[in-house]
Structures are given as C-alpha cells and as structure tokens.
Amino acid sequence: MWEREKITQPAPASPLFWRLNADVYQLLGAKCPDCNHITYPRRKICPSCGSFKVEDYQLSKSGTVHTFCINWTPPPGLEPPIVNVIVDLDGGGRYQGLLTEVANPEEVQIGTRVQMVLRKVMKDRGLDIYGYKFRLEKEG
Amino acid sequence: MSIRGNVAVIGVGMIPFGELFEKSFNDMAQEAFMNCVNNVDKGFDPKDIKAAWFGQWSGGGMIGQGVLAGTSLATILGLRDIPITRIENGCPTGNDTFRNAVIGVASGAYDVCLAFGAEKMRDKPGVESLVAAGGGGGGILGLHPSWMLGMGGPVLQALYATRQMHELGYTMEDYARVAVKNHHNGVACPYAEYRFEVSIERVLNSPVVCWPLHLLDCCPQTDGAACAIVCRADLAKKYTDKPVYVLGTATGVDYQDMWDKHSFIEMLPTIKAAKAALTMAGIAPNDIDLAEVHDCFTNTELMNIEDIGFCKKGEAAALLKEGYWNRDGAKPINPSGGLKAHGHPIAATGLGQICENFWQLREEVGQERQVKLKNGIALSHNVGGGGFGVSAINILGREP
Ligand SMILES: [Zn+2]
Numbered sequence: 001m002w003e004r005e006k007i008t009q010p011a012p013a014s015p016l017f018w019r020l021n022a023d024v025y026q027l028l029g030a031k032c033p034d035c036n037h038i039t040y041p042r043r044k045i046c047p048s049c050g051s052f053k054v055e056d057y058q059l060s061k062s063g064t065v066h067t068f069c070i071n072w073t074p075p076p077g078l079e080p081p082i083v084n085v086i087v088d089l090d091g092g093g094r095y096q097g098l099l100t101e102v103a104n105p106e107e108v109q110i111g112t113r114v115q116m117v118l119r120k121v122m123k124d125r126g127l128d129i130y131g132y133k134f135r136l137e138k139e140g
Numbered sequence: 141m142s143i144r145g146n147v148a149v150i151g152v153g154m155i156p157f158g159e160l161f162e163k164s165f166n167d168m169a170q171e172a173f174m175n176c177v178n179n180v181d182k183g184f185d186p187k188d189i190k191a192a193w194f195g196q197w198s199g200g201g202m203i204g205q206g207v208l209a210g211t212s213l214a215t216i217l218g219l220r221d222i223p224i225t226r227i228e229n230g231c232p233t234g235n236d237t238f239r240n241a242v243i244g245v246a247s248g249a250y251d252v253c254l255a256f257g258a259e260k261m262r263d264k265p266g267v268e269s270l271v272a273a274g275g276g277g278g279g280i281l282g283l284h285p286s287w288m289l290g291m292g293g294p295v296l297q298a299l300y301a302t303r304q305m306h307e308l309g310y311t312m313e314d315y316a317r318v319a320v321k322n323h324h325n326g327v328a329c330p331y332a333e334y335r336f337e338v339s340i341e342r343v344l345n346s347p348v349v350c351w352p353l354h355l356l357d358c359c360p361q362t363d364g365a366a367c368a369i370v371c372r373a374d375l376a377k378k379y380t381d382k383p384v385y386v387l388g389t390a391t392g393v394d395y396q397d398m399w400d401k402h403s404f405i406e407m408l409p410t411i412k413a414a415k416a417a418l419t420m421a422g423i424a425p426n427d428i429d430l431a432e433v434h435d436c437f438t439n440t441e442l443m444n445i446e447d448i449g450f451c452k453k454g455e456a457a458a459l460l461k462e463g464y465w466n467r468d469g470a471k472p473i474n475p476s477g478g479l480k481a482h483g484h485p486i487a488a489t490g491l492g493q494i495c496e497n498f499w500q501l502r503e504e505v506g507q508e509r510q511v512k513l514k515n516g517i518a519l520s521h522n523v524g525g526g527g528f529g530v531s532a533i534n535i536l537g538r539e540p
Pocket of ligand 1: 048
C-alpha cells in the first residue's frame with residue numbers, strides 16, 4: 001500500500017471530502033453533447049473538442065478488457081504479479097485500474113468480461129483509501 | 141521569418157551517457173558544454189550566445205537538489221547575462237528545448253541560442269526509479285483513486301504492446317528484434333551506455349518486467365548531458381563551413397490520460413508532430429536518410445516508425461526482420477543505439493539524438509557506423525510525458 005507521511009492537516013484524503021464526491025464512488029463521468037466523448041473524472045471542458053457544454057454521465061460498473069499487462073515489478077507495497085487493465089465500460093467510457101482476485105493472470109485476455117468491486121486501494125497520510133478494482137465477471 | 145532553412149546548427153556536444161556516479165550534475169553539464177564550444181570548427185566565444193533554453197525533466201529531485209531553473213544553468217555554465225528558461229515537457233524535453241532555441245533565432249529576437257539538456261537519474265536506487273516507483277509518483281490524481289495503482293513507465297507501454305500484438309499480430313520476438321538491432325548499433329557508438337550485443341533469446345529469457353515486456357525490452361535510466369548551438373543561417377559560416385540546417389521542428393500533444401485515447405496502436409502526438417515538421421520541411425518521410433526515434437521500449441520503436449510515416453501501420457516488424465531499419469539498411473533507425481542502448485537521460489536524450497544526427501550528416505562518426513546519405517536529411521523524435529501525450533520532432537538537413 002502507498003504510505004505517505006502521517007496526516008497532520010486536512011488533505012484530499014479526508015474521508016468526508018472523498019465520500020461525498022460523486023465522481024469517486026458514484027462513478028459520475030462527463031459526456032460531451034458536441035462530440036459524444038465520454039471522460040472520467042468529470043471535467044468542465046471536453047478534452048476531446050473543447051466544448052464547455054459537457055454533461056454528467058453515469059458510468060457503468062461492468063465492461064470488457066480493452067488492454068492489459070501483467071506487472072511483475074509493481075511499486076513497493078503491491079505483491080507481484082498485478083494485472084493493470086483499461087476497461088471499455090458498457091455504455092461507453094473507459095476506466096483504468098487493477099484486476100483483483102485473479103488466481104492465474106492467463107485468465108485475462110483482451111475482451112474478457114469484468115465488473116467493478118470496492119476495495120481498499122492505498123493509504124494516504126494514515127487513512128485508508130477505497131476505490132474500484134475489477135474482477136472477472138462470474139459465468140451466467 | 142519562416143523557420144525552414146533560416147536557422148543553422150553550428151556546434152553540438154555531449155558526454156558519453158551512462159551510470160556516472162563519479163560525475164555530479166554540474167560536471168556533466170560543464171563537460172557537455174565545453175565539448176560543444178571547443179568543437180565549433182572556427183572557434184566559438186560563449187559570449188555570442190544571446191539566450192538559452194535549459195531542458196530538465198526531474199527538477200533536481202533525483203539528485204536531492206532543489207528546483208533546477210534558468211539560474212542553475214546560468215551558474216553552471218557561466219552564462220549570467222542572458223535570459224535562460226527551463227523547459228520540462230516529459231521525455232520530449234530535449235527535442236522541445238531545441239525547438240524553443242530554434243524559435244528564439246527564427247523570431248529574430250536572438251542571433252545565437254543554446255539548447256541544453258542534462259539529467260542525473262542514477263543517483264537514486266532502482267527501487268525508487270521510474271520502473272518501480274511509478275511514472276511521476278504514486279497517490280491520488282484528481283478524483284480517480286485507482287488509475288495510478290501499480291503504474292510505472294513499463295506499464296504505460298505494455299498496455300500499448302498488448303494491443304499491438306492483438307491488432308497487428310506483433311509478437312514478443314518482434315519486440316526483441318528491436319533490442320537486437322539497437323544494441324548492435326550501440327556497440328559501435330562511443331557515446332552509448334550499453335555497448336554489448338543481445339540475441340533474441342537473451343531478450344526473451346530476461347526477466348519479465350511487465351508482460352509482454354522483458355527487462356531487455358526496456359531502455360535504461362541514465363545520467364547524461366547534451367547540447368546544441370543554433371544561429372541565424374546567414375551567420376553560420378562565421379563559425380563553420382559545414383553548418384547543418386533546421387528544416388522542420390514541431391511539438392504535438394494529445395490526451396494525457398490513457399483511458400481517453402482513441403487507440404493503443406498509434407500515438408497521435410507523434411502523428412501530429414511528424415505532420416507539422418514534415419510540412420514545414422516540405423518533404424515526405426521517404427526523403428529522410430536516417431532517424432533517431434524514441435525506443436524507450438522496443439514496441440514503442442515499431443509504433444513510432446509507423447506513426448512518423450516511414451511505413452504503413454503494421455508493417456514495421458516485418459521490415460525490421462528484413463533488415464530495412466538496420467544501420468546499413470534502406471532506412472537506418474537509431475544508428476546511435478537509440479534509448480535502448482545509448483541510454484535515456486530524459487532531457488539530454490533528444491539533444492543527444494540531435495548530436496548524432498549532426499555528426500551523421502557531417503559524416504564524422506567514422507566509417508563503421510556512418511549511414512549512407514542520399515538527401516542529407518535526418519530526423520529526431522521523442523514521445524512521452526503524461527500518458528505519452530507529448531511528442532517533439534526536429535528535422536535537420538545538410539542544405540538549407
Ligand atoms: Zn467534445
């Protein structure tokens with residue numbers, strides 16, 4: 001786990017700020033009505049075309065693996081191998097993160113179905129930070 | 141004033157790249173600058189430099205020093221009476237620093253400018269390196285708590301490499317072949333960090349850093365310094381009878397975040413920079429005799445070759461197998477050894493490529509590794525920065 005210096009002052013990791021933010025756990029992204037680009041986290045200006053008219057867009061928690069790699073040299077605190085993925089979410093938009101609960105990295109391929117689960121992802125100034133990871137979608 | 145043909149390179153200098161524990165940042169910088177000044181054909185007085193741009197990526201963090209700004213270079217090089225600006229633009233810092241110096245001359249503001257880059261990356265242990273510690277540090281980025289998890293330079297490119305294999309049919313053997321070629325080139329280059337051959341088997345048997353990339357698919361982190369002096373083309377003959385001219389220069393950007401990208405088999409920053417630089421030069425990729433392209437990882441070289449336009453998407457690996465990109469092939473790519481063998485001291489990398497192209501165009505590298513020149517045109521390229529979202533390209537030619 002990432003361990004930064006112990007907490008001494010209000011920080012972005014403060015639980016209230018973190019939990020109330022709609023981007024983080026509700027997965028609110030943004031969609032541009034001018035070019036249809038979907039991005040996450042939300043932005044006020046479309047990164048694709050520069051439009052100021054972007055609207056909130058609810059991302060889905062399931063999707064398919066667009067690309068992945070099997071990282072045998074992760075940063076300190078993570079046990080290798082870890083599987084980094086970029087997922088095409090159902091309904092549009094992409095999410096980058098880690099696979100969890102994979103017994104065998106060979107189980108993952110481009111196109112593999114995955115779904116998000118909430119997991120502890122790191123420590124920041126002494127606080128646990130939760131976030132989404134992906135696990136293989138169960139059959140049926 | 142247009143840029144093409146109006147700006148000349150009159151001198152370059154660098155130090156051999158490597159793991160230079162015995163040299164400080166200042167040592168490296170001063171040696172590269174002295175090599176540059178002392179090797180201008182007809183002599184050069186540093187007081188002729190009217191402005192400088194200082195390429196520096198790590199900001200001194202890797203050498204336990206505060207921020208390295210313009211004032212740092214002024215002190216190190218004894219250039220206290222000119223404006224000096226620091227450039228940080230990811231891995232393209234070196235080529236972008238050169239571009240800024242070129243614009244300084246082309247604008248008419250300054251007759252002579254210095255483009256300088258230096259990086260000390262090996263004073264940190266491997267565990268705190270880019271490979272292990274994540275490209276740009278860990279922790280929270282904006283409101284996306286997960287994306288940085290387990291990140292690092294090799295992850296960024298491995299995510300591309302997997303997709304290249306899926307869409308283009310590339311194999312790990314294709315990637316290994318890039319390392320074989322560039323290590324072979326590095327053996328003959330006196331400035332290269334790694335001067336040993338590798339075989340396909342050795343690459344494929346090296347530890348997996350981040351599947352599908354092995355240790356020998358990755359470039360090293362390197363200490364190094366390199367620089368170039370540019371001036372008004374009509375003043376160049378005062379300094380040398382063999383100036384090299386700037387034909388095109390460009391920087392291209394695109395999305396920073398990996399999940400916004402439209403494709404993982406091409407990089408739009410490179411495509412945009414290449415188009416702009418080639419248009420400025422008024423040439424096609426085929427007119428270029430040799431190129432130094434950004435091979436931070438072996439798969440990246442194949443992608444860049446295609447993105448610059450030296451061949452169609454998906455053809456680079458087959459051409460590599462035929463020897464097309466070899467030093468004695470139809471289109472030599474990375475005759476210096478590339479980042480893979482020559483090393484990657486980030487801000488010095490692009491300027492090191494420019495040194496190599498300057499010497500190749502002036503046919504000064506010695507018979508063994510001199511590439512055949514037809515049009516006398518060479519290209520240098522980097523891509524990198526956040527999510528590989530920035531690219532910079534410079535095209536040099538023997539004729540204006
Ligand atoms: Zn848009």
